[in-house]
Amino acid sequence: MFTPTYARITERLSAEGSDVWAVHERALKMQRNGDDVILLSVGDPDFRTPEPIIDNAVSHLRVGRTHYSPSLGEIKLRRAVADLETQSSPHPCTADEVAIFPGATSAIHAVLSCLLNPGDEIVVPEPMYVGYNPIFRGLDLNLRTTPLDVEHDFALNVETLKSTLSDKTRVLFINTPGNPTGAIIPASDIRELAAYCLEKNIWLVCDEVYSMFCYEGKHMSARASAxxxxxxxxxxxxxxxxxxxxxxxxxxxxxxxxxxxxxxxAGATLFGSPQFIQDASAFALENDQQYVKEMRNEYRERRDYMLDKLSKVKNLHCSRPHAGMFIMCDVSRTGLSGRQFADQLLEQQGVSVIPGAAFGPSAENFVRLGLAQNRSVLKRACKRIKHFCASL
Ligand SMILES: Cc1ncc(COP(=O)(O)O)c(C=O)c1O
Known part of the structure; x- marks a missing residue:
């Protein structure tokens, strides 16, 4: 009889903090059972992809852009990314400095696979995006975290971070604007960190997927800052x-x-991304001013609405995100941990939020509220949160 054996990576991946999505999954189950549940636990935009981008992809499908593509990406898209970077940076950027991947997750995995060996040390400030841990575990990295400044809207303290880096650190991984924090790391801090890392022979890797959703302050890419x-x-x-x-x-x-x-x-693992998607993505980057602006304005208004409503709820204290799609809310004065708050809010009022502990120990008194719902849904969510807090 065949006894299946599996690679150790599968054990590391399945060991991954299994309850990170527990509240969200329970909420989805309740929704499937017909319960009236509001999901503030998602990070997937509720907007439709703008119509001109869809039309562009369809027209490229129709003309046969359905074949293999170069491993590093189509040159047109690589150039569009390089142009975008050149526009916002003192350093000109060329397509030779750009590689296309199927999403940032895959890009992060590829970068860390090319920079680090199993057991190598990576330093990451927390709270951090929940998607990082599975990648770090899969690659068997030695993760060291350092807390952001919870008291000051999760600002990054450069000196604390520098003191966390050791002789063994090979990569400093940062995220700006941050998920879940909504904090923007100032260009001067990135510049200082990049220079310090250079001196210590450490790579600085920066995830910037919320770069276009800044509400106050300006996002400067790591490349523009260093x-x-x-x-x-x-x-x-x-x-x-x-x-x-x-x-x-x-x-x-x-x-x-x-x-x-x-x-x-990428040649060994992906063998290129679909041509018509890359064509439409280049078009998206070259023609995006209006709709990105509209979505950004809408997220900003949702943020302001939520901050205003929740500021009037007893015992809640929300940090003010300067960017991104989330609000971190300190629930410690309710007497509940973030996890208890999230569990009970779902059970009693049918609102699903993510417990802060999912992002790191320093956020365990917080819950994360997502802004990827329209304003009438957010209005109902705020009412329910208010009732829940009043009942405690
Ligand atoms: C900080 C951060 N990085 C990366 C990702 C994943 O992005 P992608 O959809 O491009 O893989 C997310 C998604 O929520 C995120 O919040």
Whole structure:
């Protein structure tokens, strides 16, 4: 009889913090059973992909753009990404510095696969995006986290972060604007970190998928902020900015020597992304001013609405996100942990939020509320949250 054996990576992946999505999954089950549940636990934009992008993809499908494509991506899309970066940076960027991947998740996995060996140390500030841990575990990395400044809207403290880096650190991984925090790391801090990492022979990798949704302050990419680019890698994509999460387009901007290695990696694992999707993505980047602006304005208004309503709810205290699609809400004065709050809010009022502990220990008194719902849904959610808090 055949006894199946599996690679250790499958054990590491299944060991991954199983209850991260527990509340969200319970909410989905309740919804399937017909309960009236409001999901504030999702990070998938509720907007439709703008119609001109869809039309562009369809027209490319019709003319036969349905074949294999280069491992590093179609040159037109690589150039569009390079142009975008050049416009917002003192350093000109060329297509040689760009690699296309099916989404930022895949780009992060590829970058870390090309930079790190199993057991290598990676330092990440927390709370951090829940999608990172499975990647770190899969690659068997030695993760060290360092808390963001919870008291000051999750600001990053450069000195604390520097003191966390050790002789063994190979990568410092940061995320700006942050999920779940909505904090923007100032360009001067990124510049200082990049220079410090360069001196210590550490790569600085920066995930910037919320770059186009800044409400106050300005996002400066890691590449635009750093003086020397030798150790700087940035990752971005279209999932959030263009409501294209299902199209799976992300990219890496990095020194050409890393891009070459990423090409070999992508050749072995992906063998190119669909042509018509890359065509429509290049079109999206070149013609996006109006609809990105409209979506950004709508998220900003939702944020302001939620902050206003929740500021009047007893015992809640929300941090003010400067960017992104989420609000972090401190629930400690209710006497509940973030997890208890999320569990009971779902049970009693049918509103699903993510417990802060899913993002790291420093956020365990928080819950994360998503803004990917229209304002009438958010209005109902705020009413229910208010009732719940009043009942405690
Ligand atoms: C910080 C962050 N990085 C990466 C991703 C994943 O992006 P993609 O859809 O491009 O894989 C997300 C999705 O929520 C995210 O919040």
């Amino acid at each position: 003086e020397c680019l030798d150790n700087v890698v940035m990752i971005d994509g279209l999932s959030k900015s263009h409501a294209m999460s299902g199209w799976r387009i992300g990219w890496v901007v990095a020194p050409p020597t890393l891009i070459e290695r990423l090409g070999e990696y």
